Amino acid sequence: MIDIVKAQVSIIAMPLKQPFSTHLGTVREREAIIIELWDREGEVGYGETVAFSSPWYTEETVKTAYHIQKDFILPVVLQKKFAHPSEFTREFSSLRGNPMAKSGIETALWDLYAKKQGKSLSTILGGERNEVRAGAVVATQDVTDALKQIEQFSEQGFERMKLKISPANDVEFIKAIRREFPDVPLMADANSAYTLDDVDRLRALDEFDLLMIEQPLGTTDIVEHAILQKQINTPICLDESITNVHDVKSAIQLGSCQIINIKVGRVGGLTNAKQIHDLCQENQLQVWCGGMIEFGISKAHNLALASLPAFTLPGDLSPSTHYWEEDILDRPIEMEKGKITVPTLPGIGFSLNERRVEEVRLHKEIITSHMT
Numbered sequence: 001m002i003d004i005v006k007a008q009v010s011i012i013a014m015p016l017k018q019p020f021s022t023h024l025g026t027v028r029e030r031e032a033i034i035i036e037l038w039d040r041e042g043e044v045g046y047g048e049t050v051a052f053s054s055p056w057y058t059e060e061t062v063k064t065a066y067h068i069q070k071d072f073i074l075p076v077v078l079q080k081k082f083a084h085p086s087e088f089t090r091e092f093s094s095l096r097g098n099p100m101a102k103s104g105i106e107t108a109l110w111d112l113y114a115k116k117q118g119k120s121l122s123t124i125l126g127g128e129r130n131e132v133r134a135g136a137v138v139a140t141q142d143v144t145d146a147l148k149q150i151e152q153f154s155e156q157g158f159e160r161m162k163l164k165i166s167p168a169n170d171v172e173f174i175k176a177i178r179r180e181f182p183d184v185p186l187m188a189d190a191n192s193a194y195t196l197d198d199v200d201r202l203r204a205l206d207e208f209d210l211l212m213i214e215q216p217l218g219t220t221d222i223v224e225h226a227i228l229q230k231q232i233n234t235p236i237c238l239d240e241s242i243t244n245v246h247d248v249k250s251a252i253q254l255g256s257c258q259i260i261n262i263k264v265g266r267v268g269g270l271t272n273a274k275q276i277h278d279l280c281q282e283n284q285l286q287v288w289c290g291g292m293i294e295f296g297i298s299k300a301h302n303l304a305l306a307s308l309p310a311f312t313l314p315g316d317l318s319p320s321t322h323y324w325e326e327d328i329l330d331r332p333i334e335m336e337k338g339k340i341t342v343p344t345l346p347g348i349g350f351s352l353n354e355r356r357v358e359e360v361r362l363h364k365e366i367i368t369s370h371m372t
């Protein structure tokens with residue numbers, strides 16, 4: 001039984017090494033909520049809430065997630081006992097939406113559960129890979145910058161590059177990159193910058209041999225992506241549109257995509273992420289693990305998830321030093337020749353570097369079971 005008696009919620013903030021720009025705006029500093037849950041025997045589980053400071057990618061923010069966690073999720077988690085972390089998802093099915101708030105806590109329960117079993121989170125989830133393939137995101141709207149970044153990322157060994165595109169920055173931008181790097185594995189992410197009126201523009205991207213185009217149309221759309229996929233050769237990958245297993249069923253039924261980007265936070269935790277993985281595997285859809293410009297706790301959860309068999313494509317998985325001067329883990333996550341080793345120690349295989357967390361912490365709150 002998982003019997004949580006104490007929770008510590010920390011809001012941290014750190015500048016990115018370089019700005020991360022999309023057509024929706026620029027991220028220069030990253031806030032996140034780090035969750036620590038202790039059970040009655042003193043074992044600790046770690047989770048990270050990946051909502052951003054503002055609602056540019058999805059509706060949640062650090063403040064909404066904090067509110068939902070503190071006022072609705074943690075009081076229940078501190079009262080209830082869970083036989084298995086998957087019970088969390090059922091327990092909070094009547095708490096609508098707020099997947100990142102849920103995920104921040106659910107993932108901590110998974111870490112704790114795996115540690116209690118003395119097994120790695122990868123093993124507990126059914127992982128089969130001992131290393132995963134890393135991919136880099138070129139998040140600049142400037143072609144000179146983009147060329148420089150791709151050069152650098154290739155030297156570092158990243159196995160694919162993802163370009164952030166929009167109607168203001170697509171055909172000419174990709175053409176300039178393809179001229180310099182004819183063979184680099186390349187994909188594009190539009191973060192919903194297009195509509196069906198742009199079919200000709202999107203068809204023009206077919207000549208660049210992109211591995212896929214991620215989320216070209218509306219953030220909640222499943223139907224129009226199916227219409228688009230019939231008119232372009234580049235495989236469509238859905239990100240924002242997939243929030244639960246039902247969305248995946250619809251996308252499969254309609255032929256809305258060939259690939260799915262699974263983000264633990266976007267789908268409300270590891271239980272749902274695994275269920276989506278299993279469904280994609282049964283239906284021969286390829287999946288990869290999406291990134292949220294995250295700190296090491298979420299990175300470690302991603303490594304465990306990406307070790308599952310259907311994660312055949314390189315993900316938005318990068319070492320600790322990719323975005324951060326110094327991450328918050330006891331030791332950095334490292335990449336070697338484009339691969340990151342899946343930890344074999346119990347749970348996520350990392351703990352927090354308390355000194356570093358202290359340096360970057362804006363706020364801390366401890367909640368115990370006799371307070372709720």
Ligand SMILES: O=C(O)CCC(=O)c1ccccc1C(=O)O
Pocket residue numbers: 057136137189191239290291292293294316317318
């Ligand atoms: O974590 C990364 O390496 C970046 C991944 C990325 O592109 C991204 C980062 C933040 C929000 C949305 C997205 C996205 O995939 O659309």
Ligand SMILES: [Mg+2]
Pocket residue numbers: 189191214215239240261
């Ligand atoms: Mg995306």
